[in-house]
Amino acid sequence: MDKCSRCGQERSGEERFCTNCGADVSVGKTGIAGRWLAGGGCLFALAPLGIALLTTPIGGNMFSTGGDGGGAALYFMILTLPLGTLISVIGLILWLSKRKK
Numbered sequence: 001m002d003k004c005s006r007c008g009q010e011r012s013g014e015e016r017f018c019t020n021c022g023a024d025v026s027v028g029k030t031g032i033a034g035r036w037l038a039g040g041g042c043l044f045a046l047a048p049l050g051i052a053l054l055t056t057p058i059g060g061n062m063f064s065t066g067g068d069g070g071g072a073a074l075y076f077m078i079l080t081l082p083l084g085t086l087i088s089v090i091g092l093i094l095w096l097s098k099r100k101k
């Protein structure tokens, strides 16, 4: 027997919203974690792009690895892109497998 994560009301597991407090119970704790993983993985994968943008001075070339650009940060994407994508995919699978209908 599942319980509502907000008010603790017992539920059959069929309904999408809690019959007591109306909370969305269609996605369980694992599903919520999956959703966070999916979003976090995406952010993680693209983080070096943001760092490169932020560390590049105006007028500089963000793809340059010289002194005038933040291009060095882009090298981290070799690591973060596959890792972030992997985290994202795991999160999505968790999320979708826990989502009902």
Ligand SMILES: [Zn+2]
Pocket (backbone or CB within 6 Å): 004, 005, 006, 007, 008, 009, 018, 019, 020, 021, 022, 023
């Ligand atoms: Zn409830």
